[in-house]
Amino acid sequence: MVTPKWEDTVYTLDFIRERAEHYDELTIEGGQPFAMDFLYWSHIIPPDVKWRRRNAVPRTSLDPLAIPAGYLAEVAYEWDDDGSAPIHAFVNMLAFECVDSPQNNVVNETMTDLGRR
Numbered sequence: 367m368v369t370p371k372w373e374d375t376v377y378t379l380d381f382i383r384e385r386a387e388h389y390d391e392l393t394i395e396g397g398q399p400f401a402m403d404f405l406y407w408s409h410i411i412p413p414d415v416k417w418r419r420r421n422a423v424p425r426t427s428l429d430p431l432a433i434p435a436g437y438l439a440e441v442a443y444e445w446d447d448d449g450s451a452p453i454h455a456f457v458n459m460l461a462f463e464c465v466d467s468p469q470n471n472v473v474n475e476t477m478t479d480l481g482r483r
Contacts, residue, residue: 377438393452401445401451402443404453
């Protein structure tokens with residue numbers, strides 16, 4: 367029997383958003399929230415994993431019901447390069463990459479409009 371790798375475990379955007387609300391509450395009082403810390407806190411990345419890989423292939427068609435943990439780790443690692451930010455901002459950025467989210471629809475419409483001109 368093959369044990370699934372943690373990177374292949376999938377999470378919904380709603381689950382990530384819910385966990386982010388709790389994490390933002392914990393870090394609001396002087397905390398410096400980082401996306402990687404959030405993923406460790408949420409157990410999306412196991413505590414014994416030391417992640418050091420950036421996002422190689424940006425996606426604009428993520429399934430909001432099945433976002434791979436490995437992709438979350440890559441995006442978070444890169445996101446943290448800019449310093450700390452509220453975790454809900456990180457989750458909002460993910461929404462732009464999820465198919466059929468209002469944010470993703472606006473991006474796709476804009477890209478289509480730019481292609482027509």
